[in-house]
Amino acid sequence: xxxxxxxxxxxxxxxxxxxxxxxxxxxxxxxxxxxxxxxxxxxxxxxxxxxxxxxxxxxxxxxxxxxxxxxxxxxxxxxxxxxxxxxxxxxxxxxxxxxxxxxxxxxxxxxxxxxxxxxxxxxxxxxxxxxxxxxxxxxxxxxxxxxxxxxxxxxxxxxxxxxxxxxxxxxxxxxxxxxxxxxxxxxxxxxxxxxxxxxxxxxxxxxxxxxxxxxxxxxxxxxxxxxxxxxxxxxxxxxxxxxxxxxxxxxxxxxxxxxxxxxxxxxxxxxxxxxxxxxxxxxxxxxxxxxxxxxxxxxxxxxxxxxxxxxxxxxxxxxxxxxxxxxxxxxxxxxxxxxxxxxxxxxxxxxxxxxxxxxxxxxxxxxxxxxxxxxxxxxxxxxxxxxxxxxxxxxxxxxxxxxxxxxxxxxxxxxxxxxxxxxxxxxxxxxxxxxxxxxxxxxxxxxxxxxxxxxxxxxxxxxxxxxxxxxxxxxxxxxxxxxxxxxxxxxxxxxxxxxxxxxxxxxxxxxxxxxxxxxxxxxxxxxxxxxxxxxxxxxxxxxxxxxxxxxxxxxxxxxxxxxxxxxxxxx
Amino acid sequence: xxxxxxxxxxxxxxxxxxxxxxxxxxxxxxxxxxxxxxxxxxxxxxxxxxxxxxxxxxxxxxxxxxxxxxxxxxxxxxxxxxxxxxxxxxxxxxxxxxxxxxxxxxxxxxxxxxxxxxxxxxxxxxxxxxxxxxxxxxxxxxxxxxxxxxxxxxxxxxxxxxxxxxxxxxxxxxxxxxxxxxxxxxxxxxxxxxxxxxxxxxxxxxxxxxxxxxxxxxxxxxxxxxxxxxxxxxxxxxxxxxxxxxxxxxxxxxxxxxxxxxxxxxxxxxxxxxxxxxxxxxxxxx
Numbered sequence: 001x002x003x004x005x006x007x008x009x010x011x012x013x014x015x016x017x018x019x020x021x022x023x024x025x026x027x028x029x030x031x032x033x034x035x036x037x038x039x040x041x042x043x044x045x046x047x048x049x050x051x052x053x054x055x056x057x058x059x060x061x062x063x064x065x066x067x068x069x070x071x072x073x074x075x076x077x078x079x080x081x082x083x084x085x086x087x088x089x090x091x092x093x094x095x096x097x098x099x100x101x102x103x104x105x106x107x108x109x110x111x112x113x114x115x116x117x118x119x120x121x122x123x124x125x126x127x128x129x130x131x132x133x134x135x136x137x138x139x140x141x142x143x144x145x146x147x148x149x150x151x152x153x154x155x156x157x158x159x160x161x162x163x164x165x166x167x168x169x170x171x172x173x174x175x176x177x178x179x180x181x182x183x184x185x186x187x188x189x190x191x192x193x194x195x196x197x198x199x200x201x202x203x204x205x206x207x208x209x210x211x212x213x214x215x216x217x218x219x220x221x222x223x224x225x226x227x228x229x230x231x232x233x234x235x236x237x238x239x240x241x242x243x244x245x246x247x248x249x250x251x252x253x254x255x256x257x258x259x260x261x262x263x264x265x266x267x268x269x270x271x272x273x274x275x276x277x278x279x280x281x282x283x284x285x286x287x288x289x290x291x292x293x294x295x296x297x298x299x300x301x302x303x304x305x306x307x308x309x310x311x312x313x314x315x316x317x318x319x320x321x322x323x324x325x326x327x328x329x330x331x332x333x334x335x336x337x338x339x340x341x342x343x344x345x346x347x348x349x350x351x352x353x354x355x356x357x358x359x360x361x362x363x364x365x366x367x368x369x370x371x372x373x374x375x376x377x378x379x380x381x382x383x384x385x386x387x388x389x390x391x392x393x394x395x396x397x398x399x400x401x402x403x404x405x406x407x408x409x410x411x412x413x414x415x416x417x418x419x420x421x422x423x424x425x426x427x428x429x430x431x432x433x434x435x436x437x438x439x440x441x442x443x444x445x446x447x448x449x450x451x452x453x454x455x456x457x458x459x460x461x462x463x464x465x466x467x468x469x470x471x472x473x474x475x476x477x478x479x480x481x482x483x484x485x486x487x488x489x490x491x492x493x494x495x496x497x498x499x500x501x502x503x504x505x506x507x508x509x510x511x512x513x514x515x516x517x518x519x520x521x522x523x524x525x526x527x528x529x530x531x532x533x534x535x536x537x538x539x540x541x542x543x544x545x546x547x548x549x550x551x552x553x554x555x556x557x558x559x560x561x562x563x564x565x566x567x568x569x570x571x
Numbered sequence: 572x573x574x575x576x577x578x579x580x581x582x583x584x585x586x587x588x589x590x591x592x593x594x595x596x597x598x599x600x601x602x603x604x605x606x607x608x609x610x611x612x613x614x615x616x617x618x619x620x621x622x623x624x625x626x627x628x629x630x631x632x633x634x635x636x637x638x639x640x641x642x643x644x645x646x647x648x649x650x651x652x653x654x655x656x657x658x659x660x661x662x663x664x665x666x667x668x669x670x671x672x673x674x675x676x677x678x679x680x681x682x683x684x685x686x687x688x689x690x691x692x693x694x695x696x697x698x699x700x701x702x703x704x705x706x707x708x709x710x711x712x713x714x715x716x717x718x719x720x721x722x723x724x725x726x727x728x729x730x731x732x733x734x735x736x737x738x739x740x741x742x743x744x745x746x747x748x749x750x751x752x753x754x755x756x757x758x759x760x761x762x763x764x765x766x767x768x769x770x771x772x773x774x775x776x777x778x779x780x781x782x783x784x785x786x787x788x789x790x791x792x793x794x795x796x797x798x799x800x801x802x803x804x805x806x807x808x809x810x811x812x813x814x815x816x817x818x819x820x821x822x823x824x825x826x827x828x829x830x831x832x833x834x835x836x837x838x839x840x841x842x843x844x845x846x847x848x849x850x851x852x853x854x855x856x857x
Contacts, residue, residue, distance in 0.1 A: 187753070197585040199857075200857065202856040202857055208856070212849060212852065215849050216849055217845065218843070218844040221650075221651055226789065240852070241831075241846060242831075244844065244845060245839070245842050246831070247650055247651070247843075249647075251673070252673065252676035255643075256673055257675075258642075259640040259641075260647040260783055261647070263616070263645065263646070263647030264648070264650065266634055266648060267648040267651035267652045267839075267840065268651060268652065269651040285637055286640070289637055293636075298647065299732065344749075358702075371714075379853060379854075382846050413840055414652070414655055415654055419611075420611065420630065421629075422626075423633065425619070425635060425636050425637055432633065433579070433627050434627055468645075478847070486675065487614070517793065
């Protein structure tokens with residue numbers, strides 16, 4: 001068989017059944033690869049089941065920074081019989097398929113590289129070890145030092161005790177033996193270079209970037225109800241709650257979660273909830289409460305395909321409208337949609353400042369894809385994060401809803417100062433007591449909506465990437481960022497630009513100017529109706545020329561975007 | 572201390588003349604005054620309903636939130652600032668109907684709050700429909716054949732969940748109600764005080780006289796530390812016992828279990844985020 005020459009950017013996919021530990025392997029490998037000085041990216045796709053099915057993880061290892069999902073598979077490491085059929089559409093002639101001889105027997109693909117995975121696992125004491133052996137194989141062929149690999153095993157499996165860690169390290173050694181044989185056979189020629197800078201960078205996933213941003217934003221209270229794909233943020237905050245003096249409470253349902261968050265916020269703690277589509281639907285009533293009592297709350301809405309339960313473990317951008325129109329009545333809100341890890345951090349921090357400043361609900365729209373991807377980025381500038389302080393100590397004459405000129409009544413909290421803090425979900429007077437006086441009603445509606453004028457002056461403008469002298473303009477928001485940017489770079493076309501939105505509501509005033517300048521516009525969205533395209537139309541009057549909509553639960557790959565852009569340029 | 576300091580100047584009280592809510596309001600104001608508690612130290616949290624309006628008529632900090640959702644709010648306020656005295660005041664529909672799930676789980680959570688439930692066995696604000704505690708055969712515009720669903724028993728439910736303090740009062744007896752409220756306030760943990768009250772407009776079945784005739788006080792022989800006995804008294808319906816049914820002093824409160832108060836007892840609003848620690852956390856991701 002011929003030698004497989006791999007360039008300096010390779011895509012390795014591990015695939016096996018739920019319960020085979022694919023996610024542990026991902027965690028071990030991304031860390032070990034990064035610590036060896038390689039740029040790394042990983043993304044997983046998995047089924048909503050604890051055992052069986054087929055789950056896969058893609059690892060990209062590259063001489064240059066990589067931040068997006070590709071369809072291409074250079075090396076497939078199969079851990080189960082179903083792996084090859086599961087990924088058949090992504091396997092090409094150049095894909096090298098590694099896996100146990102027995103499991104590869106039935107495959108019609110020719111470029112296979114059988115390895116004694118099951119046999120070695122049996123020697124180690126059971127099939128359960130095949131995942132770590134596989135990790136060892138990959139680490140070895142990528143030239144990850146064994147000591148670095150061992151450290152990652154200790155890191156990920158440390159809590160299971162020394163005995164298990166040692167077993168796993170031995171399993172990894174077996175993997176390295178297989179890997180050496182592969183390298184000696186000259187079947188592979190991997191040419192990824194290490195980069196000194198990578199050693200100093202940090203390896204984060206989207207969830208951690210948001211979580212650290214929330215801590216930087218001064219989050220002190222979180223209550224939530226577990227729901228994929230928001231649960232990882234709940235775990236992150238819970239596990240850091242003691243260190244950062246935060247309260248985390250798993251509420252009895254989403255309704256309780258957001259009402260608790262509002263109670264916590266009323267008492268002076270910056271508060272957060274995390275949820276997904278259906279869970280957020282339960283929270284909607286209290287979004288209105290936040291708007292009415294002008295009590296801030298940050299809502300992390302990690303999207304997955306709906307309606308109802310939908311596809312629990314997949315990704316989507318279907319809940320923009322849900323967030324935008326949630327809650328009865330009229331009140332201001334802000335909706336962010338970070339598309340990369342740096343923005344996930346900085347925007348999450350900003351969300352708390354803005355929620356507090358304007359006394360409103362603020363959304364961080366994420367999704368399964370963004371929440372779960374890992375890649376290395378430069379250390380984030382925490383020193384530059386600014387916490388604004390908006391609470392006041394009350395005096396005897398304090399009125400919670402004082403009719404301030406700009407609509408922002410200074411916010412006091414109970415137990416700080418001599419005043420009383422009265423908030424009411426009914427329409428209320430300046431003191432906060434319920435009223436049915438219709439003149440006051442008018443004034444209060446106007447006061448609440450006046451804040452929108454200020455918010456509109458304080459928007460994160462969309463970012464233009466690529467040519468500023470564009471004729472063709474790509475529109476994207478949130479997590480499609482990475483794939484669009486990479487596709488754009490691959491095209492290397494001087495008449496195409498990408499307008500990336502990290503805040504989707506309110507829209508910046510510059511949007512119209514960007515759109516007018518373009519001859520042709522194209523938008524990529526992970527939903528079936530083009531919700532953001534509709535919002536742009538509503539707010540600017542511009543119809544976008546082409547909508548590329550994907551709603552099968554998978555993210556856009558770089559190749560897919562490239563293909564659509566080529567067609568778009570040729571049309 | 573004079574209870575008039577809890578009066579809200581110019582309050583336009585929306586209750587019907589003769590409503591049991593007036594007696595509960597009076598009892599609460601007097602209780603707070605007698606315990607020398609100042610309005611600034613108190614947060615009154617309520618949902619929606621006639622009872623849910625009470626916080627507007629008593630000078631204090633107020634969170635009048637959504638229907639059924641007051642208990643999660645109360646628990647969170649107390650968790651974020653354990654120096655504040657939190658009263659959760661709402662009716663039987665709000666607490667046991669719309670908020671039933673929160674009722675169960677806040678008993679489990681055990682925040683140190685007093686939960687006053689105005690129990691008039693009918694919906695007043697929406698004009699006379701059945702509540703979860705409405706009695707069988709009670710006719711309403713919606714229960715046209717009379718109530719046929721088993722009335723909810725809040726005390727038995729609370730005792731079955733090992734609530735830390737369970738009591739029932741009657742609005743017609745202000746002195747006894749005050750006595751029960753004082754004990755509830757001094758109790759460390761979640762304290763349920765269900766208060767029977769007549770609805771003069773919509774409940775012609777359970778009138779002031781009906782409550783007089785169909786209730787009696789638990790006597791001194793009742794041991795509130797005996798859970799089984801408390802449960803037995805709670806399911807009595809021939810005549811309804813009043814008083815303190817059950818106390819469990821051994822339960823840790825929600826706040827006491829939170830790591831934020833392990834070494835530092837100060838309210839969370841006084842604490843800043845620690846960016847140095849965050850930097851260290853990020854360093855671990857190198």
